[in-house]
Amino acid sequence: MAERITGHTELIGLMAYPIRHSSSPAMHNEAFAYLGLDYAYLAFEVDNSTLEDAVKGLRALKLVGSNVSMPNKTVVHKYLDELSPAAELSGAVNTIVNDNGKLIGHITDGIGYMQSLKDYDIDVIGKKMTIAGAGGAATAIQIQAALDGVKEMSIFNVKDKFWDTALETVEKINTKTSCKAALYDLADLDVLRREIEDSYLFANATGVGMKPLEGKAVIPDKSFLRPDLIVTDTVYAPAETELLRMAKEVGCKNMNGFGMMLFQGAAAFKLWTGKEMPIEHMKEVLGIRYE
Numbered sequence: 001m002a003e004r005i006t007g008h009t010e011l012i013g014l015m016a017y018p019i020r021h022s023s024s025p026a027m028h029n030e031a032f033a034y035l036g037l038d039y040a041y042l043a044f045e046v047d048n049s050t051l052e053d054a055v056k057g058l059r060a061l062k063l064v065g066s067n068v069s070m071p072n073k074t075v076v077h078k079y080l081d082e083l084s085p086a087a088e089l090s091g092a093v094n095t096i097v098n099d100n101g102k103l104i105g106h107i108t109d110g111i112g113y114m115q116s117l118k119d120y121d122i123d124v125i126g127k128k129m130t131i132a133g134a135g136g137a138a139t140a141i142q143i144q145a146a147l148d149g150v151k152e153m154s155i156f157n158v159k160d161k162f163w164d165t166a167l168e169t170v171e172k173i174n175t176k177t178s179c180k181a182a183l184y185d186l187a188d189l190d191v192l193r194r195e196i197e198d199s200y201l202f203a204n205a206t207g208v209g210m211k212p213l214e215g216k217a218v219i220p221d222k223s224f225l226r227p228d229l230i231v232t233d234t235v236y237a238p239a240e241t242e243l244l245r246m247a248k249e250v251g252c253k254n255m256n257g258f259g260m261m262l263f264q265g266a267a268a269f270k271l272w273t274g275k276e277m278p279i280e281h282m283k284e285v286l287g288i289r290y291e
């Protein structure tokens with residue numbers, strides 16, 4: 001008889017829409033099985049119209065917690081009891097922990113990015129970084145990097161609907177952390193070149209480089225890069241974006257978004273189970289390569 005799921009098995013959810021493509025269920029269930037932990041992780045199609053009921057259900061059914069993805073990340077805080085400092089500052093939640101009936105919202109995307117840098121021997125603490133993006137991923141990274149001790153941050157974005165978020169992020173970083181942040185227009189290429197030249201690390205956290213913008217990059221050409229610059233991308237499909245292709249040509253140490261994906265999951269896993277995700281095993285099973 002199958003013994004994996006019993007009357008004692010505890011449930012962890014993922015609430016998003018669309019969600020059937022997600023690799024999170026495979027990742028977490030593999031880690032539970034590998035460590036012999038009695039949990040199951042399931043994806044639920046939940047959008048903004050059903051989110052409140054879904055959170056009530058989570059409470060009523062005493063789930064251990066849940067991941068939350070688009071379009072619910074910036075909405076779900078309304079239905080929770082408490083937020084972590086990073087979730088509060090970034091205005092987004094990707095992980096809910098049910099602490100004996102008290103629902104606490106966390107954001108682990110930024111933690112995941114910072115941890116993936118460490119795992120790849122990249123140390124940006126006390127240094128300057130330039131980062132393109134002002135959406136969910138970018139904001140989480142910017143807030144966590146500032147909280148962790150990045151000294152200076154130049155943020156670039158196009159003047160679209162995310163511009164105001166970027167303004168707010170810069171204000172929060174400058175008033176609530178010791179990091180010094182500034183915002184520039186991504187169209188201002190001379191300033192972009194100057195800020196990258198002055199940085200230890202350049203990060204793309206926009207959707208440029210993945211479908212429908214595959215083959216495109218946030219810098220016009222590789223003359224913006226130099227061999228001792230670290231270049232990272234949050235995109236992991238494709239594993240090699242146009243930006244990372246240029247970085248490799250110039251000889252920069254570079255990292256794609258797989259590490260961030262793995263370590264945001266590992267941080268959530270630790271919050272729910274109190275255990276470390278078996279990182280090396282997961283890298284092998286998921287076929288994760290940084291470059």
Ligand code: NAD
Pocket residue numbers: 109112132133134135136137138157158160162186205206207208210213234235236257258260261262264
């Ligand atoms: P989002 O929709 O919240 O933000 C989109 C960002 O891209 C904004 O900054 C926007 O201004 C910018 N952008 C869009 N079109 C642009 C264009 N033509 N030129 C310049 N900038 C443009 O998205 P998100 O959730 O922040 O995701 C951003 C990227 O990060 C995506 O590629 C996503 O796959 C990736 N991501 C990776 C992880 C991970 O774990 N590795 C996690 C979350 C997101």
